Amino acid sequence: MSNIKAKSLPSLPKALTGIKGLDEITKGGLPQGRPTLICGAAGSGKTLFSMEFLVHGALDFNEPGVFMSFEERTDELTINVASLGFDLDQLQQDKLIKLDHVHIDRSEIEETGEYDLDGLFIRLGYAIDSIGAKRVVLDTIENLFSGLNNQAILRAELRRLFGWLKDKGVTTIITGEKGDGTLTRQGLEEYVSDCVILLDHRVANKISTRLLRIVKYRGSVHGTNEYPFLIDEEGISVLPITSLTLSHAVSTERLSSGIDSLDKMLGGEGFYRGSSILVSGTAGTGKTSVAGSFANATCLRGERCLYFAFEESPQQIIRNMNSVGMDLQSHIDNGLLKFHASRPTLNGLEMHLLVVHKLVKEFRPSVVVLDPITNLVTVGSASEVKSLLIRLIDFLQAEQVTVMFTALSFKEVISEQTDETVSSIVDSWLLIRDIEFNGERNRGMYVMKSRGMKHSNQVREFVISHKGLDLVDVFLGPEGVLTGSAREAQQLLEKAGVVLRDHAVSRKDREIERKRSVLESKIASLNEEFESLQEELNKTYIEEQLRKEVLEKNREEMTRSRDPRK
Amino acid sequence: MNDTLDINQCRDSEEEDKYYVLRLFITGASVNSLRAVTNIKKICDTYIKDNHSLEIIDVYQEKELAEKEQIIALPLLIKSFPxxxxxxxxxxxDTKKVLKGIGITF
Structure with a gap:
């Protein structure tokens, strides 16, 4: 029963602002047909905010708007917002926007008795009716207080004005300068009680961050946090904090790291698509080279890669990668690789996150590289950086983008935690460390962790040469792990051993051969001896036979001769 | 030195036959408007009877004037000349203030 009732209840109608991110936070925009107060200190972006509201309304939502300026002149306004690509002159000609500059100067005005602000009402009403406006901006109406003396009249008239605007059904933005301890100097929040948005411009550690907070929104749920926002050539974008529900889709597709031997260590195929990879190590261990190689492999597959360089300029990285046999320039020419180089101190942390968001949405890369994240700590505290990186990883995973961070570890002894404390949230963690031994330094790499795959637990020597990057098995000898020239020496030693052994084997073979031939000749002579003996024996045997026959014959003849009958 | 003196003298002589151009903007028949009309007529008749022109404009009738003339608060009297x-x-x-504002001296 109550359910049915709740469904039939009308919800508060809202007017979309068209400002990126704000409509998500307010769940649909500003209250329609009601006044909204935007307050903030000087330079916090109030005018721009309200102008975007009007222009988007006119262009995207078919709601023309009136901008009544109590500060800037219309031509100044036109020039100021032209940098955002808003052509106010054209919009005015198209009767989508009406600009009106209210000039009020105390020195020109003498108050001579009772008065009211009917002039303003008529003026505004006329402007609204002339273009059929649905949106109105009053920027900054508080200036009336500096132009006119009679506070009692002003307050009464303002109250009447807001009531009148509500009756007209126009969605109104009123801007107000932040006062001491109050939202506005003249207490405008007293009159505008439906929706109040506070803009702030905060400087911490010499880095400024713009923040937006919805102080109050009657009749609607809304985000209550402070949301950072960015003003750039595309206007205002507010960054809604991504949901941390951990419900993003996962992929079983694998991406090559660009180093064959490293892929072999990672179950033979490389990283998962959409995973996060941390490459950490001490200074000069080749983290950027690993990142560059990953970027190179991505582009060679024909996919896009976005490279955020916080330390080196793109040219520098291209040159350095050229020296290890990678041609990144060609990928840039193909439009597959995009560098975004900026000093971490250029922006606050939130700005960096926003910039990453924007560029990822624009460029649609399949791989993002941040090199290195360590420098971000200079702009924020470690916990802030961690929260930033969690949100970043969350966002990128939702977009199915693989991300590689590099991080510099300051400690020589690598603890289980990196300085950015992100090691627990990344999927794969490669560690490169110096192995100092025998008067030289070599790099050893191992896979600290790699979720969801069978990975090698061995330390490999990481070799950077002009041919590229490679991982070589380290030599485990009786003296421990051998790397670099010690490993090569050991390998040479082994090689020498093989030659010696080969030599020894062949000498023995020859001796056997010789012995065999000696024996064989011996056998042959014995055989011949045997044959001659046999012949001798045969000969005597035949002679005996012959003699026997002859004797037989002789006897027969003798007997015949003795027989006289013959 | 002499030049400036001359100019001052010129001004003084001009002040004698000053012509006042006044425009009064009102909103229909509101209380303030009616009072303003009565007051300005009285002042004009008393102090600058023959050397003034007074135009009374109802802004409700000519709304576009509000923007053109930078009108906010009403009633509004504009002295455009001298x-x-x-x-x-x-x-x-407040008669004293009005006289001072228009520039009538006694």
Whole structure:
């Protein structure tokens, strides 16, 4: 029963602002047909905010708007917002926007008795009716207080004005300068009680961050946090904090790291698509080279890669990668690789996150590289950086983008935690460390962790040469792990051993051969001896036979001769 | 030195036959408007009877004037001549202020 009732209840109608991110936070925009107060200190972006509201309304939502300026002149306004690509002159000609500059100067005005602000009402009403406006901006109406003396009249008239605007059904933005301890100097929040948005411009550690907070929104749920926002050539974008529900889709597709031997260590195929990879190590261990190689492999597959360089300029990285046999320039020419180089101190942390968001949405890369994240700590505290990186990883995973961070570890002894404390949230963690031994330094790499795959637990020597990057098995000898020239020496030693052994084997073979031939000749002579003996024996045997026959014959003849009958 | 003196003398002589151009903006028949009309007529008749022109404009009838003339508070009296232009708001009940604003001296 109550359910049915709740469904039939009308919800508060809202007017979309068209400002990126704000409509998500307010769940649909500003209250329609009601006044909204935007307050903030000087330079916090109030005018721009309200102008975007009007222009988007006119262009995207078919709601023309009136901008009544109590500060800037219309031509100044036109020039100021032209940098955002808003052509106010054209919009005015198209009767989508009406600009009106209210000039009020105390020195020109003498108050001579009772008065009211009917002039303003008529003026505004006329402007609204002339273009059929649905949106109105009053920027900054508080200036009336500096132009006119009679506070009692002003307050009464303002109250009447807001009531009148509500009756007209126009969605109104009123801007107000932040006062001491109050939202506005003249207490405008007293009159505008439906929706109040506070803009702030905060400087911490010499880095400024713009923040937006919805102080109050009657009749609607809304985000209550402070949301950072960015003003750039595309206007205002507010960054809604991504949901941390951990419900993003996962992929079983694998991406090559660009180093064959490293892929072999990672179950033979490389990283998962959409995973996060941390490459950490001490200074000069080749983290950027690993990142560059990953970027190179991505582009060679024909996919896009976005490279955020916080330390080196793109040219520098291209040159350095050229020296290890990678041609990144060609990928840039193909439009597959995009560098975004900026000093971490250029922006606050939130700005960096926003910039990453924007560029990822624009460029649609399949791989993002941040090199290195360590420098971000200079702009924020470690916990802030961690929260930033969690949100970043969350966002990128939702977009199915693989991300590689590099991080510099300051400690020589690598603890289980990196300085950015992100090691627990990344999927794969490669560690490169110096192995100092025998008067030289070599790099050893191992896979600290790699979720969801069978990975090698061995330390490999990481070799950077002009041919590229490679991982070589380290030599485990009786003296421990051998790397670099010690490993090569050991390998040479082994090689020498093989030659010696080969030599020894062949000498023995020859001796056997010789012995065999000696024996064989011996056998042959014995055989011949045997044959001659046999012949001798045969000969005597035949002679005996012959003699026997002859004797037989002789006897027969003798007997015949003795027989006289013959 | 002499030049400036001459100019001052010129001004003084001009002040004798000053012509006042006044425009009064009102909103229909509101209380303030009616009071303002009564007050300005009285002042004009008393002090600058023959050397003035007074135009009374109802802004409701000519709404586009509000933007053109930078009107916010009403009633509004604009003295456009002699220069400088002066703007007086209110029902003109404070005669001293009105005279000072228009530039009538005694």
């Amino acid at each position: 220069l400088p232009e002066r703007r007086l708001i209110g029902d003109l009940s």
